[in-house]
Amino acid sequence: MSHPAPPLPFPDRATDAHKGDFGRVLLIGGSRGMAGSIALSSMAALKTGSGLVSTAIPDRCLDTVAGFHPGIMTIPLADTDDGQFHLSATLPAFDSFDAVGCGPGMRTGPGSLRIVESLLQKNECLRVMDADAINLISEHQLLDSPALPRDQSTLVLTPHPGELARLTGVSAGDRPGQLAAAESLVEKHGLTIVVKGGPTVVVGCDADDGNAVRSVNNTGNPGMASAGSGDVLTGVITSLLGQRLSPWDAARLGVFVHGLAGDTAAAHHSQPGMTCVELLQALPAAIGLIE
Ligand SMILES: NC(=O)C1=CN([C@@H]2O[C@H](COP(=O)(O)OP(=O)(O)OC[C@H]3O[C@@H](n4cnc5c(N)ncnc54)[C@H](O)[C@@H]3O)[C@@H](O)[C@H]2O)[C@@H](O)CC1
Ligand SMILES: Nc1ncnc2c1ncn2[C@@H]1O[C@H](COP(=O)(O)OP(=O)(O)O)[C@@H](O)[C@H]1O
Numbered sequence: 055m056s057h058p059a060p061p062l063p064f065p066d067r068a069t070d071a072h073k074g075d076f077g078r079v080l081l082i083g084g085s086r087g088m089a090g091s092i093a094l095s096s097m098a099a100l101k102t103g104s105g106l107v108s109t110a111i112p113d114r115c116l117d118t119v120a121g122f123h124p125g126i127m128t129i130p131l132a133d134t135d136d137g138q139f140h141l142s143a144t145l146p147a148f149d150s151f152d153a154v155g156c157g158p159g160m161r162t163g164p165g166s167l168r169i170v171e172s173l174l175q176k177n178e179c180l181r182v183m184d185a186d187a188i189n190l191i192s193e194h195q196l197l198d199s200p201a202l203p204r205d206q207s208t209l210v211l212t213p214h215p216g217e218l219a220r221l222t223g224v225s226a227g228d229r230p231g232q233l234a235a236a237e238s239l240v241e242k243h244g245l246t247i248v249v250k251g252g253p254t255v256v257v258g259c260d261a262d263d264g265n266a267v268r269s270v271n272n273t274g275n276p277g278m279a280s281a282g283s284g285d286v287l288t289g290v291i292t293s294l295l296g297q298r299l300s301p302w303d304a305a306r307l308g309v310f311v312h313g314l315a316g317d318t319a320a321a322h323h324s325q326p327g328m329t330c331v332e333l334l335q336a337l338p339a340a341i342g343l344i345e
Protein backbone atom coordinates (compact mmCIF):
# COMPACT_ATOMS: atom_id res chain seq x y z
CA MET A 55 0.00 0.00 0.00
CA SER A 56 1.53 3.36 -0.94
CA HIS A 57 1.23 5.99 1.77
CA PRO A 58 2.34 9.55 2.57
CA ALA A 59 5.69 10.11 4.29
CA PRO A 60 5.60 10.19 8.10
CA PRO A 61 6.47 13.49 9.84
CA LEU A 62 9.39 11.75 11.59
CA PRO A 63 10.78 8.20 11.75
CA PHE A 64 9.40 5.65 14.21
CA PRO A 65 11.74 5.21 17.25
CA ASP A 66 14.60 2.73 16.58
CA ARG A 67 15.19 -0.50 18.52
CA ALA A 68 18.79 -1.40 19.35
CA THR A 69 19.61 -5.14 19.15
CA ASP A 70 20.31 -5.31 22.88
CA ALA A 71 17.22 -3.28 23.85
CA HIS A 72 15.04 -4.32 26.79
CA LYS A 73 11.48 -3.42 27.72
CA GLY A 74 12.63 -0.61 30.02
CA ASP A 75 13.93 1.23 26.95
CA PHE A 76 10.43 1.58 25.48
CA GLY A 77 8.60 3.13 28.34
CA ARG A 78 6.55 2.18 31.31
CA VAL A 79 3.16 3.83 30.75
CA LEU A 80 0.01 4.22 32.81
CA LEU A 81 -3.51 4.54 31.39
CA ILE A 82 -6.28 5.78 33.68
CA GLY A 83 -9.96 5.63 32.82
CA GLY A 84 -12.99 3.42 32.32
CA SER A 85 -16.13 3.02 34.41
CA ARG A 86 -18.89 0.45 34.64
CA GLY A 87 -20.39 0.42 31.12
CA MET A 88 -17.30 1.98 29.48
CA ALA A 89 -14.50 -0.40 30.45
CA GLY A 90 -13.81 -1.05 26.76
CA SER A 91 -12.60 2.51 26.18
CA ILE A 92 -9.55 2.35 28.44
CA ALA A 93 -8.88 -1.26 27.39
CA LEU A 94 -8.62 0.03 23.80
CA SER A 95 -6.16 2.74 24.87
CA SER A 96 -4.10 0.20 26.80
CA MET A 97 -3.96 -2.32 23.96
CA ALA A 98 -3.05 0.48 21.55
CA ALA A 99 -0.12 1.44 23.82
CA LEU A 100 1.11 -2.17 23.80
CA LYS A 101 0.76 -2.41 20.02
CA THR A 102 2.62 0.90 19.53
CA GLY A 103 5.62 -0.54 21.33
CA SER A 104 5.43 0.36 25.03
CA GLY A 105 7.58 -1.89 27.20
CA LEU A 106 5.13 -2.05 30.11
CA VAL A 107 1.49 -0.98 30.21
CA SER A 108 -0.41 -0.57 33.48
CA THR A 109 -4.06 0.40 33.57
CA ALA A 110 -5.74 2.01 36.57
CA ILE A 111 -9.49 1.32 36.52
CA PRO A 112 -12.40 1.34 38.96
CA ASP A 113 -12.16 -1.93 40.91
CA ARG A 114 -15.26 -3.51 39.42
CA CYS A 115 -13.88 -3.09 35.88
CA LEU A 116 -10.68 -5.02 36.63
CA ASP A 117 -11.66 -8.44 35.31
CA THR A 118 -13.12 -6.96 32.14
CA VAL A 119 -10.05 -4.89 31.31
CA ALA A 120 -7.54 -7.60 32.32
CA GLY A 121 -9.43 -10.07 30.13
CA PHE A 122 -8.89 -8.07 26.94
CA HIS A 123 -5.11 -8.65 26.73
CA PRO A 124 -2.78 -10.68 28.95
CA GLY A 125 -0.04 -8.05 28.52
CA ILE A 126 -1.99 -5.40 30.43
CA MET A 127 -1.20 -5.02 34.13
CA THR A 128 -4.20 -3.75 36.07
CA ILE A 129 -4.30 -1.43 39.07
CA PRO A 130 -7.72 -1.51 40.76
CA LEU A 131 -8.80 1.77 42.39
CA ALA A 132 -11.59 2.11 44.95
CA ASP A 133 -14.89 2.77 43.18
CA THR A 134 -18.40 4.07 43.77
CA ASP A 135 -21.54 1.94 43.62
CA ASP A 136 -22.15 3.03 40.04
CA GLY A 137 -18.63 2.02 39.00
CA GLN A 138 -16.73 5.32 38.80
CA PHE A 139 -13.47 6.21 40.58
CA HIS A 140 -14.11 6.92 44.28
CA LEU A 141 -12.96 10.21 45.78
CA SER A 142 -10.99 8.28 48.41
CA ALA A 143 -9.10 6.03 45.95
CA THR A 144 -5.36 5.70 46.58
CA LEU A 145 -3.76 7.01 43.40
CA PRO A 146 -0.77 5.36 41.69
CA ALA A 147 2.58 7.21 41.88
CA PHE A 148 2.38 9.06 38.57
CA ASP A 149 6.07 9.89 38.51
CA SER A 150 7.07 6.22 38.49
CA PHE A 151 5.80 6.08 34.88
CA ASP A 152 7.41 7.51 31.73
CA ALA A 153 4.04 8.74 30.48
CA VAL A 154 0.42 8.79 31.66
CA GLY A 155 -2.77 8.81 29.53
CA CYS A 156 -6.07 9.68 31.20
CA GLY A 157 -9.74 10.16 30.40
CA PRO A 158 -11.43 7.63 28.12
CA GLY A 159 -14.67 6.32 29.58
CA MET A 160 -14.05 7.55 33.13
CA ARG A 161 -17.04 9.89 33.49
CA THR A 162 -16.87 13.09 35.47
CA GLY A 163 -17.61 12.33 39.13
CA PRO A 164 -15.61 13.65 42.12
CA GLY A 165 -13.10 10.77 42.01
CA SER A 166 -12.30 11.47 38.36
CA LEU A 167 -11.98 15.19 39.12
CA ARG A 168 -9.43 14.48 41.86
CA ILE A 169 -7.38 12.34 39.45
CA VAL A 170 -7.35 15.03 36.76
CA GLU A 171 -6.40 17.77 39.24
CA SER A 172 -3.59 15.60 40.65
CA LEU A 173 -2.30 14.92 37.15
CA LEU A 174 -2.41 18.59 36.13
CA GLN A 175 -0.35 19.35 39.24
CA LYS A 176 2.39 17.01 37.95
CA ASN A 177 3.67 19.10 35.08
CA GLU A 178 7.04 17.34 35.29
CA CYS A 179 5.29 14.19 33.92
CA LEU A 180 4.48 13.58 30.25
CA ARG A 181 0.69 13.27 30.02
CA VAL A 182 -2.15 12.79 27.51
CA MET A 183 -5.67 13.85 28.45
CA ASP A 184 -8.71 12.84 26.41
CA ALA A 185 -12.49 12.61 26.64
CA ASP A 186 -13.78 12.99 30.23
CA ALA A 187 -10.43 14.38 31.46
CA ILE A 188 -10.92 17.22 28.95
CA ASN A 189 -14.58 17.56 29.94
CA LEU A 190 -13.51 17.99 33.58
CA ILE A 191 -10.90 20.61 32.63
CA SER A 192 -13.68 22.49 30.81
CA GLU A 193 -16.35 22.12 33.50
CA HIS A 194 -14.05 23.30 36.30
CA GLN A 195 -11.85 25.67 34.20
CA LEU A 196 -8.81 23.85 35.54
CA LEU A 197 -6.27 25.34 33.12
CA ASP A 198 -6.97 28.73 34.71
CA SER A 199 -6.98 27.47 38.31
CA PRO A 200 -4.51 29.44 40.48
CA ALA A 201 -3.91 26.22 42.45
CA LEU A 202 -2.50 24.45 39.36
CA PRO A 203 0.63 25.20 37.31
CA ARG A 204 0.12 27.48 34.30
CA ASP A 205 2.96 25.79 32.35
CA GLN A 206 1.59 22.60 30.80
CA SER A 207 4.25 22.03 28.12
CA THR A 208 4.36 18.30 28.95
CA LEU A 209 0.62 17.89 28.32
CA VAL A 210 -1.11 16.71 25.14
CA LEU A 211 -4.89 17.20 24.86
CA THR A 212 -6.80 15.16 22.25
CA PRO A 213 -10.29 16.71 21.95
CA HIS A 214 -12.85 15.89 19.26
CA PRO A 215 -14.79 18.95 18.06
CA GLY A 216 -17.50 18.45 20.74
CA GLU A 217 -14.92 18.32 23.53
CA LEU A 218 -13.05 21.30 22.06
CA ALA A 219 -16.31 23.27 22.00
CA ARG A 220 -16.70 22.65 25.74
CA LEU A 221 -13.07 23.61 26.35
CA THR A 222 -13.03 26.83 24.30
CA GLY A 223 -16.65 27.90 23.92
CA VAL A 224 -16.28 27.83 20.10
CA SER A 225 -18.94 25.64 18.44
CA ALA A 226 -18.00 22.32 16.83
CA GLY A 227 -19.16 23.58 13.43
CA ASP A 228 -16.68 26.50 13.40
CA ARG A 229 -13.45 24.70 12.47
CA PRO A 230 -11.35 27.87 11.82
CA GLY A 231 -12.60 29.36 15.11
CA GLN A 232 -11.76 26.16 16.98
CA LEU A 233 -8.24 26.06 15.55
CA ALA A 234 -7.67 29.72 16.50
CA ALA A 235 -8.95 29.04 20.04
CA ALA A 236 -6.66 26.00 20.29
CA GLU A 237 -3.73 28.22 19.27
CA SER A 238 -4.53 30.70 22.06
CA LEU A 239 -4.55 27.90 24.65
CA VAL A 240 -1.28 26.53 23.30
CA GLU A 241 0.40 29.95 23.51
CA LYS A 242 -0.93 30.51 27.04
CA HIS A 243 -0.01 27.14 28.55
CA GLY A 244 2.69 25.71 26.24
CA LEU A 245 0.67 22.54 25.69
CA THR A 246 0.03 20.53 22.52
CA ILE A 247 -3.52 20.09 21.22
CA VAL A 248 -4.58 17.38 18.78
CA VAL A 249 -7.66 18.88 17.12
CA LYS A 250 -9.29 15.68 15.88
CA GLY A 251 -11.31 15.39 12.70
CA GLY A 252 -10.87 14.76 9.00
CA PRO A 253 -8.12 15.95 8.80
CA THR A 254 -6.69 16.10 12.31
CA VAL A 255 -4.54 19.16 13.01
CA VAL A 256 -1.83 19.14 15.70
CA VAL A 257 -1.33 22.56 17.29
CA GLY A 258 1.89 23.04 19.25
CA CYS A 259 4.29 25.71 20.40
CA ASP A 260 7.33 26.91 18.47
CA ALA A 261 10.33 26.20 20.72
CA ASP A 262 12.03 29.52 19.81
CA ASP A 263 9.30 32.15 20.05
CA GLY A 264 6.43 30.35 21.83
CA ASN A 265 4.05 31.07 18.94
CA ALA A 266 1.54 28.40 17.97
CA VAL A 267 2.35 26.19 14.97
CA ARG A 268 0.09 23.77 13.08
CA SER A 269 0.72 20.41 11.47
CA VAL A 270 -2.06 18.98 9.28
CA ASN A 271 -2.19 15.17 9.24
CA ASN A 272 -2.53 13.44 5.87
CA THR A 273 -3.68 9.95 6.83
CA GLY A 274 -7.05 8.63 8.04
CA ASN A 275 -10.53 8.33 6.57
CA PRO A 276 -14.23 8.61 7.52
CA GLY A 277 -14.32 4.90 8.37
CA MET A 278 -12.72 6.05 11.63
CA ALA A 279 -15.87 7.99 12.55
CA SER A 280 -16.91 5.10 14.79
CA ALA A 281 -16.93 4.53 18.57
CA GLY A 282 -13.55 3.83 20.12
CA SER A 283 -11.29 5.24 17.35
CA GLY A 284 -10.22 8.12 19.59
CA ASP A 285 -9.60 5.82 22.56
CA VAL A 286 -7.03 4.02 20.39
CA LEU A 287 -5.31 7.35 19.62
CA THR A 288 -4.94 8.14 23.33
CA GLY A 289 -2.95 4.92 23.79
CA VAL A 290 -0.81 5.51 20.69
CA ILE A 291 0.30 9.00 21.76
CA THR A 292 0.85 7.94 25.39
CA SER A 293 3.05 5.11 24.13
CA LEU A 294 5.16 7.43 21.94
CA LEU A 295 5.62 9.87 24.83
CA GLY A 296 6.80 6.91 26.93
CA GLN A 297 9.29 6.12 24.15
CA ARG A 298 10.89 9.54 24.80
CA LEU A 299 9.35 11.51 21.94
CA SER A 300 8.52 15.14 22.71
CA PRO A 301 4.81 16.07 23.00
CA TRP A 302 4.94 17.71 19.54
CA ASP A 303 6.62 14.69 17.88
CA ALA A 304 4.50 12.10 19.76
CA ALA A 305 1.31 13.91 18.72
CA ARG A 306 2.32 14.28 15.04
CA LEU A 307 3.68 10.72 14.66
CA GLY A 308 0.77 9.35 16.71
CA VAL A 309 -1.96 10.83 14.54
CA PHE A 310 -0.05 9.78 11.41
CA VAL A 311 0.29 6.13 12.50
CA HIS A 312 -3.30 6.04 13.82
CA GLY A 313 -4.60 7.38 10.50
CA LEU A 314 -2.44 4.95 8.53
CA ALA A 315 -3.84 2.09 10.62
CA GLY A 316 -7.31 3.43 9.79
CA ASP A 317 -6.44 3.42 6.08
CA THR A 318 -5.08 -0.14 6.34
CA ALA A 319 -8.21 -1.29 8.21
CA ALA A 320 -10.48 0.36 5.61
CA ALA A 321 -8.57 -1.31 2.76
CA HIS A 322 -9.28 -4.74 4.26
CA HIS A 323 -12.67 -4.26 5.93
CA SER A 324 -14.23 -1.24 4.12
CA GLN A 325 -14.94 2.14 5.73
CA PRO A 326 -18.45 1.21 6.91
CA GLY A 327 -17.34 -2.23 8.09
CA MET A 328 -14.23 -1.30 10.07
CA THR A 329 -14.49 -0.77 13.83
CA CYS A 330 -12.11 0.21 16.61
CA VAL A 331 -11.06 -3.45 16.80
CA GLU A 332 -9.86 -3.56 13.17
CA LEU A 333 -8.19 -0.16 13.70
CA LEU A 334 -6.33 -1.51 16.72
CA GLN A 335 -5.35 -4.69 14.92
CA ALA A 336 -3.99 -2.65 11.98
CA LEU A 337 -1.55 -0.66 14.14
CA PRO A 338 1.35 -3.16 13.86
CA ALA A 339 1.06 -3.28 10.04
CA ALA A 340 0.90 0.52 9.85
CA ILE A 341 4.05 0.81 11.98
CA GLY A 342 5.70 -1.84 9.78
CA LEU A 343 4.99 0.30 6.70
CA ILE A 344 7.01 3.24 8.01
CA GLU A 345 9.73 1.57 10.12
N1 LIG B 1 -16.30 1.36 24.31
C1 LIG B 1 -16.40 2.38 25.12
O1 LIG B 1 -16.47 2.24 26.35
C2 LIG B 1 -16.44 3.75 24.54
C3 LIG B 1 -16.50 4.83 25.41
N2 LIG B 1 -16.41 6.10 24.98
C4 LIG B 1 -16.43 7.13 26.00
O2 LIG B 1 -17.72 7.69 26.02
C5 LIG B 1 -17.65 8.96 26.66
C6 LIG B 1 -18.43 9.95 25.84
O3 LIG B 1 -17.73 10.26 24.66
P1 LIG B 1 -18.43 10.71 23.31
O4 LIG B 1 -17.36 11.25 22.44
O5 LIG B 1 -19.27 9.62 22.75
O6 LIG B 1 -19.45 11.82 23.77
P2 LIG B 1 -19.40 13.39 23.69
O7 LIG B 1 -20.67 13.90 24.24
O8 LIG B 1 -18.13 13.94 24.24
O9 LIG B 1 -19.32 13.68 22.13
C7 LIG B 1 -20.40 13.52 21.25
C8 LIG B 1 -20.85 14.88 20.78
O10 LIG B 1 -19.72 15.71 20.42
C9 LIG B 1 -19.91 16.34 19.21
N3 LIG B 1 -18.94 15.85 18.22
C10 LIG B 1 -18.11 14.81 18.35
N4 LIG B 1 -17.32 14.67 17.25
C11 LIG B 1 -17.70 15.66 16.42
C12 LIG B 1 -17.28 16.04 15.12
N5 LIG B 1 -16.32 15.39 14.47
N6 LIG B 1 -17.89 17.10 14.55
C13 LIG B 1 -18.85 17.77 15.21
N7 LIG B 1 -19.29 17.44 16.44
C14 LIG B 1 -18.73 16.39 17.03
C15 LIG B 1 -21.32 16.03 18.80
O11 LIG B 1 -22.13 17.06 19.30
C16 LIG B 1 -21.65 14.75 19.52
O12 LIG B 1 -23.03 14.64 19.85
C17 LIG B 1 -16.17 9.30 26.79
O13 LIG B 1 -15.72 9.01 28.08
C18 LIG B 1 -15.51 8.34 25.83
O14 LIG B 1 -14.18 8.06 26.16
C19 LIG B 1 -16.26 6.44 23.56
O15 LIG B 1 -14.88 6.62 23.37
C20 LIG B 1 -16.80 5.34 22.67
C21 LIG B 1 -16.36 3.95 23.07
N1 LIG C 1 -13.93 11.79 8.76
C1 LIG C 1 -12.81 11.44 9.40
N2 LIG C 1 -11.61 11.41 8.74
C2 LIG C 1 -10.50 11.07 9.38
N3 LIG C 1 -10.45 10.71 10.70
C3 LIG C 1 -11.58 10.71 11.38
C4 LIG C 1 -12.82 11.07 10.78
N4 LIG C 1 -13.80 10.97 11.74
C5 LIG C 1 -13.19 10.60 12.88
N5 LIG C 1 -11.86 10.43 12.67
C6 LIG C 1 -10.87 10.08 13.68
O1 LIG C 1 -11.39 9.13 14.58
C7 LIG C 1 -11.10 9.50 15.93
C8 LIG C 1 -12.41 9.75 16.67
O2 LIG C 1 -12.14 10.15 17.99
P1 LIG C 1 -13.29 10.33 19.07
O3 LIG C 1 -14.39 11.16 18.51
O4 LIG C 1 -12.64 10.75 20.32
O5 LIG C 1 -13.82 8.82 19.20
P2 LIG C 1 -14.18 7.92 20.47
O6 LIG C 1 -14.33 8.82 21.65
O7 LIG C 1 -15.46 7.24 20.09
O8 LIG C 1 -13.07 6.95 20.65
C9 LIG C 1 -10.20 10.72 15.85
O9 LIG C 1 -8.85 10.36 15.88
C10 LIG C 1 -10.57 11.33 14.50
O10 LIG C 1 -9.53 12.08 13.94
Ligand SMILES: [Mg+2]
Nearest residue numbers: 185214284285
Ligand atom coordinates in the same frame (compact mmCIF):
# COMPACT_ATOMS: atom_id res chain seq x y z
MG1 LIG D 1 -13.14 10.26 22.31
